[in-house]
Amino acid sequence: MSTPLRLVIFDVDGTLVDSQSDIVAAMTLAYAAVDEPVPPRAEILGVVGLSLDVIFPLLMPQMSAQGHAQMCEAYKNAYMEMRAQAGVKQSSPLYPGALEVLHGLQSEPDILLGVATGKSKRGLDKLIEGHGLEGLFVTQQVADFHPSKPHPSMILQAMSDAGVEARDTVMIGDTSFDMDMAAAAGVRGIGVGWGYHGRERLSAASVLIDDFAGLRPVLNEMWKVSA
Numbered sequence: 442m443s444t445p446l447r448l449v450i451f452d453v454d455g456t457l458v459d460s461q462s463d464i465v466a467a468m469t470l471a472y473a474a475v476d477e478p479v480p481p482r483a484e485i486l487g488v489v490g491l492s493l494d495v496i497f498p499l500l501m502p503q504m505s506a507q508g509h510a511q512m513c514e515a516y517k518n519a520y521m522e523m524r525a526q527a528g529v530k531q532s533s534p535l536y537p538g539a540l541e542v543l544h545g546l547q548s549e550p551d552i553l554l555g556v557a558t559g560k561s562k563r564g565l566d567k568l569i570e571g572h573g574l575e576g577l578f579v580t581q582q583v584a585d586f587h588p589s590k591p592h593p594s595m596i597l598q599a600m601s602d603a604g605v606e607a608r609d610t611v612m613i614g615d616t617s618f619d620m621d622m623a624a625a626a627g628v629r630g631i632g633v634g635w636g637y638h639g640r641e642r643l644s645a646a647s648v649l650i651d652d653f654a655g656l657r658p659v660l661n662e663m664w665k666v667s668a
Contacts, residue, residue: 444551447664448580448605450596452614453558454489455636457543458568460533461486467519474515475508477501486637490559490616492589493517520564529571536635538653540572545657547577553603555580557595557612557622562586579603591621596628611663613656620645631659 454460465485472479479485480500488496493516497509504512524532546552555578558565562583569575580602582595600610612623615636623630624645632646640649648659 445609446551446553446603446605447660448553448555448600448603448610449546449660450555450557450580450582450599450610450612451543452490452612452616452619453556453560453565453568454533455486455615455638456536456613456619456633457539458533458535458572461489461637463520463523463527463532464489466523467516470519471497471512471516475504475512477504489637490590490614490618492559492584494584495589517561524567529568533568533571535572536653542653542656543574543577553579553605555582555599555603557582557590557599557614557619559584559590590616590618591625593622593626596622596626600626600628609664611660615643617642617645629663631656 451457454464465482468485469479484500488499491499493513494509497504497512501509501512543554547554556565560568560583562585565581565583569578580599582599587594587598596610596612600607607627610628611631612619612626612628613631613633614620615633616638620630620632620643629647630645632640632643632649634640634649634651643649647663650656650659
């Protein structure tokens with residue numbers, strides 16, 4: 442009996458890369474653009490993973506749609522400028538062990554890799570190019586074409602692209618939005634303890650890991666594969 446194809450989908454910010462400094466800085470400039478005080482850092486990081494068109498109405502419900510659009514544009518411009526100045530590797534460094542795990546999983550013929558992120562396509566393309574990740578992900582789902590997490594649309598499309606069933610798909614992320622999205626799509630979720638939400642908010646995860654070294658054993662156990 443042949444081994445079925447498996448799909449491992451990764452969130453990006455807070456899971457593969459640590460982009461919190463630029464996120465907080467860009468958010469600060471977005472608030473400055475509308476002359477509003479910046480919320481606490483923890484509140485900003487708490488909404489990372491959602492799409493921008495959801496984040497600003499959530500954080501500033503009293504503001505007009507025009508104001509939200511202005512903040513969104515200011516955020517995008519600030520983030521792009523900081524990334525261009527610092528370079529992707531400094532602006533959004535990969536977490537320790539991430540690159541090794543990605544290449545290790547990709548080398549296995551029965552495993553396909555994907556991404557499901559609140560980033561724009563332009564932002565994800567720049568990140569992949571900056572870290573030399575071209576060719577690793579067979580499916581890339583971004584905010585431009587889907588409802589915001591935790592809607593299951595990104596995972597459902599990723600499975601369709603890859604031709605992989607829900608039972609053979611895993612979502613890996615650092616936020617409750619990722620884990621709730623996985624549950625909504627009927628797939629298992631692996632929560633990571635190094636991201637922006639903290640372990641206490643990842644109760645919907647099937648399992649939690651504290652570093653990338655712990656990922657492969659967890660996948661082996663899920664799929665009952667010998668190490």
